[in-house]
Amino acid sequence: MGEDVEKLKQHRSLLEYLREQNWTGRPAGRFEIVGLCPLHDETQPSFYVNSRKDVFYCHGCGHGGDLIRFVQLSRHLSFRESLAYLSSRTPPDTGSAVVLEQAADFYQQQLDQYPEALAYLRQRGVHDPALIRELRIGYAPGGKLRRHLTAQGYSFALLQRLGLIDARGADALYHRIVFPLEPSRPIVNLYGRSLGSAFAHRFLPGSKGGLYAWKKVQHYPEVILVEGLFDYAVLRQAGFPNVTCSLGTHLNSDQFRQLCHGQRTVYLAFDCDPNQSGQQAAQKLACRLSAHGIAARRVLLPEGHDPDSFFVAGGDAQRFHSLLETAQP
Numbered sequence: 001m002g003e004d005v006e007k008l009k010q011h012r013s014l015l016e017y018l019r020e021q022n023w024t025g026r027p028a029g030r031f032e033i034v035g036l037c038p039l040h041d042e043t044q045p046s047f048y049v050n051s052r053k054d055v056f057y058c059h060g061c062g063h064g065g066d067l068i069r070f071v072q073l074s075r076h077l078s079f080r081e082s083l084a085y086l087s088s089r090t091p092p093d094t095g096s097a098v099v100l101e102q103a104a105d106f107y108q109q110q111l112d113q114y115p116e117a118l119a120y121l122r123q124r125g126v127h128d129p130a131l132i133r134e135l136r137i138g139y140a141p142g143g144k145l146r147r148h149l150t151a152q153g154y155s156f157a158l159l160q161r162l163g164l165i166d167a168r169g170a171d172a173l174y175h176r177i178v179f180p181l182e183p184s185r186p187i188v189n190l191y192g193r194s195l196g197s198a199f200a201h202r203f204l205p206g207s208k209g210g211l212y213a214w215k216k217v218q219h220y221p222e223v224i225l226v227e228g229l230f231d232y233a234v235l236r237q238a239g240f241p242n243v244t245c246s247l248g249t250h251l252n253s254d255q256f257r258q259l260c261h262g263q264r265t266v267y268l269a270f271d272c273d274p275n276q277s278g279q280q281a282a283q284k285l286a287c288r289l290s291a292h293g294i295a296a297r298r299v300l301l302p303e304g305h306d307p308d309s310f311f312v313a314g315g316d317a318q319r320f321h322s323l324l325e326t327a328q329p
């Protein structure tokens with residue numbers, strides 16, 4: 001019985017349960033949230049939830065306890081009935097988008113506080129504050145997200161399920177620039193680019209979603225497709241509004257379908273690395289697109305460059321325009 005209780009509580013915190021019931025509160029101290037008591041009528045909030053201990057106490061009616069106690073009192077059930085009630089209801093999955101949203105907000109707030117993060121962005125050629133805000137670019141310093149989210153009542157189990165923290169409880173994204181996928185709601189994933197070179201790219205488990213910011217570009221007759229988010233950012237910054245990103249050279253079926261829907265020309269601006277892997281991927285993709293009636297052209301960047309490094313090395317919009325004009329069918 002004790003084991004069952006622990007399992008239940010790990011699965012969902014009291015605050016998560018209260019939020020599912022549309023309870024709202026405001027922070028009142030580091031681990032406390034106060035709101036109107038769901039157990040008695042009141043106009044002044046006196047219902048406190050301690051997110052760390054996962055318990056509540058109401059100064060109005062004097063009731064207090066854990067999640068199971070709350071269910072007993074609010075639904076007039078016995079202890080055993082409350083356990084059965086809670087285990088029959090699995091937490092709704094819509095919660096994940098909300099948590100990713102909170103994580104993205106947190107990372108965004110961190111960015112300005114870490115000079116190394118801003119220096120890295122500059123080094124990659126991303127400097128326009130309006131664009132950084134629009135894309136909601138953030139920074140994961142590591143070791144801070146878990147504390148921030150558990151203080152808001154999100155359970156350890158939920159954060160682990162989403163991959164935001166690992167099995168040992170450490171933040172999964174550490175010393176990484178973070179891009180939410182995508183900047184508009186709902187966020188389906190986060191991409192973290194390491195400031196170092198080891199394990200450069202990292203996503204949370206699960207789908208990367210469709211093409212990045214596709215809604216913004218789907219009506220353009222010509223679309224530039226890049227493989228990385230820094231490529232995306234520098235092209236946007238250089239004044240190209242019709243860019244999208246596949247987050248790698250391999251398109252998932254959603255992404256491929258998006259490109260094939262409608263009439264357009266796709267400019268593939270993949271890496272021109274010495275081992276040719278980017279260009280080979282571009283060639284294959286161009287063939288697949290042509291087979292679906294979509295005109296595809298390969299942008300030939302100078303050897304060893306991707307769009308990001310092209311601009312960092314002094315390339316400008318005009319020179320990129322000429323590359324588009326000479327792109328290979």
Ligand SMILES: [Zn+2]
Nearest residue numbers: 037040058061
């Ligand atoms: Zn009360």
